[in-house]
Amino acid sequence: MRKKIAAGNWKMNTNPEDGLKLASQVVQMAQDESISDTTIIMSVPYTHIERIKKIIPPTKNILIAAQNCHQEVSGAYTGEISAPMLQYLGVDCVILGHSERREYNKETYAELKTKTRIVLKHQMTPIFCCGEKLATREESAHFDLVKEQLSSSLFEFNAIEFAQLIIAYEPVWAIGTGVTASSEEVQEMHHFIRYTIAKKYGESVAKQIPILYGGSVKPENAQTLFSCPDVDGGLIGGASLDAKGFIDIAKSF
Ligand code: 13P
Numbered sequence: 001m002r003k004k005i006a007a008g009n010w011k012m013n014t015n016p017e018d019g020l021k022l023a024s025q026v027v028q029m030a031q032d033e034s035i036s037d038t039t040i041i042m043s044v045p046y047t048h049i050e051r052i053k054k055i056i057p058p059t060k061n062i063l064i065a066a067q068n069c070h071q072e073v074s075g076a077y078t079g080e081i082s083a084p085m086l087q088y089l090g091v092d093c094v095i096l097g098h099s100e101r102r103e104y105n106k107e108t109y110a111e112l113k114t115k116t117r118i119v120l121k122h123q124m125t126p127i128f129c130c131g132e133k134l135a136t137r138e139e140s141a142h143f144d145l146v147k148e149q150l151s152s153s154l155f156e157f158n159a160i161e162f163a164q165l166i167i168a169y170e171p172v173w174a175i176g177t178g179v180t181a182s183s184e185e186v187q188e189m190h191h192f193i194r195y196t197i198a199k200k201y202g203e204s205v206a207k208q209i210p211i212l213y214g215g216s217v218k219p220e221n222a223q224t225l226f227s228c229p230d231v232d233g234g235l236i237g238g239a240s241l242d243a244k245g246f247i248d249i250a251k252s253f
Helices: 016-032 046-053 083-088 099-104 109-121 134-138 142-154 183-201 203-208 219-226 243-250
Strands: 004-009 038-043 062-066 093-096 125-130 166-169 211-214 233-236
Touching: 004 166, 004 211, 004 243, 016 038, 016 046, 016 062, 016 243, 038 093, 046 062, 083 109, 093 109, 109 125, 109 142, 125 142, 134 142, 142 183, 166 183, 183 203, 183 211, 183 219, 219 233, 219 243, 233 243
Parallel strands: 004 038, 004 233, 038 062, 062 093, 093 125, 125 166, 166 211, 211 233
Antiparallel strands: none
16 A cells, blocks of 8 residues: 655745744644544755754654755755755655756756765655656657656666655646646556556556655645546645645545
């Protein structure tokens, strides 16, 4: 049985005080609603990690994530943050290769491979993002691109390493646009991703990897998306900034 995951990606939103309030509400509601068989992840800005970590109960189903980290462990990289720094703060997961970072920070396949290695080495779980732009889908090149994103950055890892990953499929055209991919489009791609993993690492690894969908997930569409057989949850942007909405999504399995 794969884990069901509702992961909020707050991006560059909230100040530390409002972020703490939001996280406290999420924790409280998760407890009130007795959500225990869904893993809730909050991917918060770096400045919020330390204070939010303190209010997370030791139940293991509420986790804290960072939204990126540098590929080197230390050094002259002004403005960057390293995996050991995040590990020291008790971070559980790190989002890597989000399309916004691929686009604005020109993250390369090779960098993402090194980042994934560093995150694994520091006992955190990479949430590795992939997904195509609209033009790529219109050229019917979306499967090839997603395969390339996975294979170029991840397929040098051995099966034990790879089995620790969470994959997030986020079609760029559905992020922050209000346009959600249809459940058929999502299932088709998730199935393809699992098939691609199975070909490389075998069925048993493929079966255990959580594959999340991201792109305009809301309380209204979460149930339909999460009922797809190869969808194990969501990576949720805008809707994760409202505690009730986010918890409603987490209850949609
Ligand atoms: P939205 O849910 O706001 O579309 O963002 C998705 C996303 O980018 C999560 O990482």
